Amino acid sequence: MSQVRPNTSAYVQRFSKVFEYIDAHLDDDLSVESLSQLANFSKFHFHRQFSAYTGISVFKYVQLMRLRRASLRLAFHQADRILDIALDARFESPEAFARAFKRTFGQTPSAFRRKPEWHAWSACFVFPNLARKPIMNVKIVDFPETRVAALEHRGHIGHLNETVRVFIDWRQQTGLSPVQASRTFGIPYSNPDTTPPDEFRFDVCGEVAALVLDNPQGVRNKIIPAGRCAVVRHLGSPDRIGETIYPLYRDWLPKSGKELRDFPLFFHYLSVYPETPEHAWQTDVYLPLK
Structure with missing residues (x-):
């Protein structure tokens, strides 16, 4: 099976482009098909390469980024309704959102809003292979x-x-x-x-x-x-x-x-x-x- 070599610059550039696109289009339909075209991989190889590179599937990564955005809204926008946050995160119901949220962060959305467990929260976003090399314009x-x-x-x-x-x-x-x-x-x-x-x-x-x-x-x-x-x-x-x-x-x-x-x-x-x-x-x- 083909595996990603994280230090290969070509892979870093292609995946960085994918991550930046996901960050900018969380409200859109981020299908494997569209993302594989962006990375210039076949759908089959993209799914495998993405999982090898991040340690999780494309679907789970996209959902995790949407849950991250939702969690920040819960913590910092107290007036926003949990229903609206759930729908904006592209969940079909508040119940589905709550299950995914608790499975990911170990707290229900309402408990997180009252008292976020930031230590456990931050550990969910550790991806050792995703380091991006900046252009040092000092x-x-x-x-x-x-x-x-x-x-x-x-x-x-x-x-x-x-x-x-x-x-x-x-x-x-x-x-x-x-x-x-x-x-x-x-x-x-x-x-x-x-x-x-x-x-x-x-x-x-x-x-x-x-x-x-x-x-x-x-x-x-x-x-x-x-x-x-x-x-x-x-x-x-x-x-x-x-x-x-x-x-x-x-x-x-x-x-x-x-x-x-x-x-x-x-x-x-x-x-x-x-x-x-x-x-x-x-x-x-x-x-x-x-």
Whole structure:
């Protein structure tokens, strides 16, 4: 039986095209026939190659991506009815949606909406062979001092989305939403791949013009300092941002001759989360330099 060799660039390019198409067309009829034509495989070989490459079938992958989008709506759009979310995910009934949702994430849609188990949720989207090689178009910029409201996350990265949801609620209550041109940042103080889960630290931040008052959510005043930075744009889900970070440190930095400043790498999220479709998310990665 023919097997995919994940490091073969031709396969990577063909499958990357398929994944990007799926991300952009979750509302469409994503049949094996149409996707196999896009990848330039026969229907028979495409089904086998896709399963070998991802570890699951085409149907299950498409359903998983639709459930992912539905889960984000459940968590971040409390006013949306579960019935509407189920139908938009192309399920025939709320019951069929609930069964698939619980089978995938271990929670019913209503339980997930009340208290998402983000750790288990994130584990559903680990596909080791799907790493995509970014084009490293690095620029050097002078980043101005920026005052931010920051909510500190401490603990497993799988629970970071819960911190994000608390921050979004605070932001909406105060009127500091992204639609009012308040930039959104993220500051990781440690690498989740090498840090013990309970020691992982990350700040979810929003730009502010005035001091943040005491609040029950624990949002605090912080400063992103001015200074020179290398910046590169990451395209796609922030869940895969390591695919941009590692080449920046591993390949670009040694060749550049630059030295790092004593401030963590940080992210500027250019897309509105979670309204922007995943394939269209853009994130600027800033590496502070001396």
